[in-house]
Amino acid sequence: MSGAERAIAVARQAGAGAPDHVRLDYEARFIRRKRLVSAGGVSVLVDLPETVSLDHGDALVLESGAHLGVIAAEExxxxxxxxxxxxxxxxxxxxxxxxxxxxxxxxxxxxxxxxxxxxxxxxxxxxxxxxFAPEGGAYGRGRTLGHSHEH
Missing domain, CATH: 3.30.70.790 (UreE, C-terminal domain)
Incomplete structure (x- = not known):
């Protein structure tokens, strides 16, 4: 996996001024570990500590500190x-x-x-x-992965 930038975090609603971006549909915005290629041709290995649901306007934070904008693709x-x-x-x-x-x-x-x-x-x-940007789940931000009614 050499030669690829590594995305290690998400910055919510911080992608607007990013110099480069990825365009992802609804399914592809549900991510933890995946190789992407940005609009500018940069290979990026997304390597997040947990699965997240990215929103239009978010940014992937690269190890260098640079931001890679996330754009919701038409579908x-x-x-x-x-x-x-x-x-x-x-x-x-x-x-x-x-x-x-x-x-x-x-x-x-x-x-x-x-x-x-x-x-x-x-x-x-x-x-x-x-x-596509559906309503978030009632049990947390973004997609609902499941929930428990236990106390």
Whole structure:
């Protein structure tokens, strides 16, 4: 793994002024150890102490102290609209599907099975492209890896 820069930490919302960046989709932003190539062609070995969910605008901190910006890549999504958005959101959440909740629509990753289910519930479902940044989990920052109800 020689010749690669090493990313050892994450700086939240510190990527805006970074001189270089990586563009990652939702799945690729869930990371602990992986080799990436930046937009500028720099090979980077991400070697974090634990798995993290990166957000658009975060930065990977390199051993040198430099920051590598993180940009959420565009990907295929479904825009879900309908008369009872709260009910539709409940059905999406009941299937443990990551979802971006906006005032007028829900955004989910492109999934034909969920699209048919939602249309069966009266939703209008339209394909769109964009960066995917779903709601974070109730049990911590970013994605919910699981939770316990024990005290």
């Amino acid at each position: 295929p999504l479904l825009a879900v609209t309908g008369g009872n958005l709260a009910r539709l959101a409940w059905h999406v959440g009941n299937r443990h599907t990551p979802c971006r909740i906006e005032e007028e629509r829900l955004l989910i990753r492109d999934d034909p099975v969920l699209a048919r289910m939602l249309e069966g519930l009266g939703a209008r479902v339209a394909p769109v492209r964009g960066p």
